[in-house]
Amino acid sequence: MSWTPGEDQIAVQRAPEPGAAGGTYRAFGETLRGLKTTFARVVEGVTTIQYPEQKVPVYPRFRGRHKLHRFEDTGLEKCVGCSLCAAACPSDCIRVVAAENTPEDRVSAGERYAAVYEINISRCIFCGYCEIACPFDAITMGHDFELSDYSRADLIFTKEMLLAEPIEATPLRGEGE
Amino acid sequence: MTLGLAGYYEAWWIQIIKSLVIFGIALGILPLIIVYERKLLGRFQNRYGPNRVGPFGLLQPLAEIVKFATKEDSRPVTAVGPLYVIAPMISILAAVAAFAIVPFGDAPHIFGTRVGLYGVDTSIGPLYVFAFGAIAFYGLVLGGWASGSKYSYLGAMRAAAQLISYEVSQGLALIGVVITAGSLSLTHIVHAQGGMWYFIPQFVGFLVFTCASFAEVNRAPFDLVEADAELVAGYFTEYGGTRMVAYLFAEYLNMMVVSGIAVTLFLGGWLLPFGIDPPTWVDPFIVLAKMFLFITFFIWIRATLPRLRYDQLMSFGWKILLPLATLNALVTAIVVVAVHS
Numbered sequence: 001m002s003w004t005p006g007e008d009q010i011a012v013q014r015a016p017e018p019g020a021a022g023g024t025y026r027a028f029g030e031t032l033r034g035l036k037t038t039f040a041r042v043v044e045g046v047t048t049i050q051y052p053e054q055k056v057p058v059y060p061r062f063r064g065r066h067k068l069h070r071f072e073d074t075g076l077e078k079c080v081g082c083s084l085c086a087a088a089c090p091s092d093c094i095r096v097v098a099a100e101n102t103p104e105d106r107v108s109a110g111e112r113y114a115a116v117y118e119i120n121i122s123r124c125i126f127c128g129y130c131e132i133a134c135p136f137d138a139i140t141m142g143h144d145f146e147l148s149d150y151s152r153a154d155l156i157f158t159k160e161m162l163l164a165e166p167i168e169a170t171p172l173r174g175e176g177e
Numbered sequence: 178m179t180l181g182l183a184g185y186y187e188a189w190w191i192q193i194i195k196s197l198v199i200f201g202i203a204l205g206i207l208p209l210i211i212v213y214e215r216k217l218l219g220r221f222q223n224r225y226g227p228n229r230v231g232p233f234g235l236l237q238p239l240a241e242i243v244k245f246a247t248k249e250d251s252r253p254v255t256a257v258g259p260l261y262v263i264a265p266m267i268s269i270l271a272a273v274a275a276f277a278i279v280p281f282g283d284a285p286h287i288f289g290t291r292v293g294l295y296g297v298d299t300s301i302g303p304l305y306v307f308a309f310g311a312i313a314f315y316g317l318v319l320g321g322w323a324s325g326s327k328y329s330y331l332g333a334m335r336a337a338a339q340l341i342s343y344e345v346s347q348g349l350a351l352i353g354v355v356i357t358a359g360s361l362s363l364t365h366i367v368h369a370q371g372g373m374w375y376f377i378p379q380f381v382g383f384l385v386f387t388c389a390s391f392a393e394v395n396r397a398p399f400d401l402v403e404a405d406a407e408l409v410a411g412y413f414t415e416y417g418g419t420r421m422v423a424y425l426f427a428e429y430l431n432m433m434v435v436s437g438i439a440v441t442l443f444l445g446g447w448l449l450p451f452g453i454d455p456p457t458w459v460d461p462f463i464v465l466a467k468m469f470l471f472i473t474f475f476i477w478i479r480a481t482l483p484r485l486r487y488d489q490l491m492s493f494g495w496k497i498l499l500p501l502a503t504l505n506a507l508v509t510a511i512v513v514v515a516v517h518s
Contacts, residue, residue: 044223
């Protein structure tokens, strides 16, 4: 790399020296233009979204908190306790303990079911691999994103919590919105 | 062409009541101005201002005052003891004293006694304001110096240079008004504006006065005394708790004083245009409404202009404002002499 002095010089655009007429014009005339610009912002109105009361609707494919699903007709759980989601999980936050279904106590449609199904939400990176790994579409990424809590223990979501409907539905963005 | 004090006498207790009422009004309006400023600034930036504390965020200043009042009054080891404590008091005292001169109306008869709707009506109105403006400035400089910190000191030095430069133009801008009205008493000046408010014949004076006032009260775009980005907070960097509140209070009160003076000298005080003559009790509200408009303009400018660089500040003050103000005074003097002879 050769470098000749003066090559990296840049031309600086300087405002005219503050003469009487030019300086006065800049001080007052240009200020008027600026005032117009800012006043246009007032006319434009407010773009703030008042968050806790007003939420931005999420996109349909938004990956929020997980949901576990049941069959709508029989009410049986879709999850068969195969642990593929736990295997796919890069942050290792899913814990599945499977148990056998018995004719008296039938929980899922398959042979086995998830006796314990826990997701540590504080570790989850919301990548959605569990959803892809699941052969029965038993787990999907939901739309809830308000997941803060006071203790880490409260952020371990159990099967019952994942199966339940969220208390407050997150607004969903419609088609073309 | 009358000079001298208003030709009536007020009992001492009337003066005490008057000063209490004026002080109470000023104290009551100040927090509203602060919340108004923040809300309006928000609108200028496409957002709401504070709107969480109380209805429409109106209790925001109250919450802030409680916060400040419960804070520790810290003091750097390098601070110069008594001066560090006295400086904010000087600032606030000067601001309150200057507010006494703003006339909110004429001197009507209230319960059979003649009471002037102002703190004092001195025969040297504008000079009184400048005198207290100069004292206020001791508060700034002493505060900055007594803090024993380089940022405070830099801020104080900037304040000194800025106030000296702009006070000249501010004073010269008023000379045009004084020549036209033929009096230094603020009530006389308002009465003299019966035909036409002075901001029309004295438009240049009004512009210069407004600009210089922005610099006098350290508001944007001349707030390089505080310059949050460079000097932390200028002369009150080391102040905290209620002492800092005193400085902020003085700044906003100065804003009100300057608005009051501008309203009195250029915008016709308590007079209304087009021959509308409301009852006397409306007068203070007219003055307050005009001050409110002027303060809105202050905030609008703050939302618009970036802070000037130091050399820009100096060249604007000395090379643009001062010649304009001088020319204005000169032309006014010639015109007045020509008309009268």
